[in-house]
Amino acid sequence: MDQFLNALPKAELHLHLEGSLEPELMFALAERNGIALAYDSVDELRQAYDFGNLQDFLDLYYQGAAVLQTEQDFYDLTWAYIERCQAQNVIHIEPFFDPQTHTARGIAFETVINGISRALKDAESQHGISTGLIMCFLRHLSEAEAFETLQQATPFLDNIIGIGLDSSEQDNPPAKFTRVFAKARELGLLTVAHAGEEGPAQNVIDALDILKVDRIDHGVRAADDTALMERLAHENIALTVCPLSNTRLRVFDDMSQHNILQMLEQGVKVTVNSDDPAYFGGYLTENFLALEKGLGMTHEQAIQLARNSFQYSFAKPERKAALL
Numbered sequence: 001m002d003q004f005l006n007a008l009p010k011a012e013l014h015l016h017l018e019g020s021l022e023p024e025l026m027f028a029l030a031e032r033n034g035i036a037l038a039y040d041s042v043d044e045l046r047q048a049y050d051f052g053n054l055q056d057f058l059d060l061y062y063q064g065a066a067v068l069q070t071e072q073d074f075y076d077l078t079w080a081y082i083e084r085c086q087a088q089n090v091i092h093i094e095p096f097f098d099p100q101t102h103t104a105r106g107i108a109f110e111t112v113i114n115g116i117s118r119a120l121k122d123a124e125s126q127h128g129i130s131t132g133l134i135m136c137f138l139r140h141l142s143e144a145e146a147f148e149t150l151q152q153a154t155p156f157l158d159n160i161i162g163i164g165l166d167s168s169e170q171d172n173p174p175a176k177f178t179r180v181f182a183k184a185r186e187l188g189l190l191t192v193a194h195a196g197e198e199g200p201a202q203n204v205i206d207a208l209d210i211l212k213v214d215r216i217d218h219g220v221r222a223a224d225d226t227a228l229m230e231r232l233a234h235e236n237i238a239l240t241v242c243p244l245s246n247t248r249l250r251v252f253d254d255m256s257q258h259n260i261l262q263m264l265e266q267g268v269k270v271t272v273n274s275d276d277p278a279y280f281g282g283y284l285t286e287n288f289l290a291l292e293k294g295l296g297m298t299h300e301q302a303i304q305l306a307r308n309s310f311q312y313s314f315a316k317p318e319r320k321a322a323l324l
């Protein structure tokens with residue numbers, strides 16, 4: 001473990017709470033809730049984490065989330081992630097959750113958000129970690145289902161800072177959610193969207209121009225479009241890049257091929273994030289370490305990446321000033 005990278009103060013802007021469900025906790029919750037898993041052991045489950053693409057991963061990710069049943073389960077999931085943050089000097093977090101993964105199984109929206117929110121509140125009071133929760137819509141589901149989810153969230157708008165868009169990018173372009181994003185913005189919510197992960201650079205353009213997002217999740221395929229790269233740099237549009245995710249899902253064959261440092265040097269406001277750390281082999285420090293090992297990232301570059309994570313966070317101005 002590189003002491004410098006672990007001790008470096010960092011923010012995480014792209015983390016799916018359901019993707020922080022470690023196999024050990026998955027088995028413990030399965031037992032607590034009397035649920036049968038398709039795997040006999042933690043080792044057997046980990047061996048299944050060999051993905052050819054995004055959809056291979058999503059199939060296992062939605063299956064794994066089925067062990068989450070009670071408010072306490074959502075608390076325990078979130079708290080386990082917060083303890084990882086505490087151990088890695090991650091002092092500001094903006095985690096995602098996918099309510100539809102749970103409401104589709106008959107779990108009440110309030111069960112999910114109350115468990116998560118209570119853990120985030122404890123993170124602030126016990127560890128001084130500042131937080132902002134982002135609710136994601138599953139883009140493989142319909143616009144109507146996204147609207148229904150936004151409706152369910154209305155009593156809890158104080159608990160969330162924004163909305164996002166995740167799941168299968170292929171065949172589910174940003175334009176499918178134009179109206180629900182407009183409605184969320186009217187409600188005062190910030191907006192982000194996964195774009196340019198497996199999908200084309202055009203999805204990044206459409207997320208900006210049609211959904212009017214405040215930040216892009218992944219966005220690595222923007223590098224295919226020179227004009228877009230210049231726009232991202234000049235308009236200070238941040239990308240939440242996830243190096244280990246991208247190699248595990250074969251967006252890049254090897255870390256040595258990853259374009260994050262090239263984008264950084266071109267003036268694009270990139271940040272480092274872990275996405276689904278229980279599935280992709282590491283939390284934030286491990287992602288920074290992978291960049292050092294695979295791309296020769298310097299300490300100066302690491303400091304700039306960490307600085308970007310504070311600068312382009314949705315932290316309140318006074319908190320941001322303290323972080324920077």
Ligand code: ES4
Pocket residue numbers: 016019054061166167168194197245275276
């Ligand atoms: C995700 Cl890596 C990734 N891409 C799209 N949707 C997701 N949900 C959880 N992880």
Ligand code: ZN
Pocket residue numbers: 014016166194217275
């Ligand atoms: Zn993601």
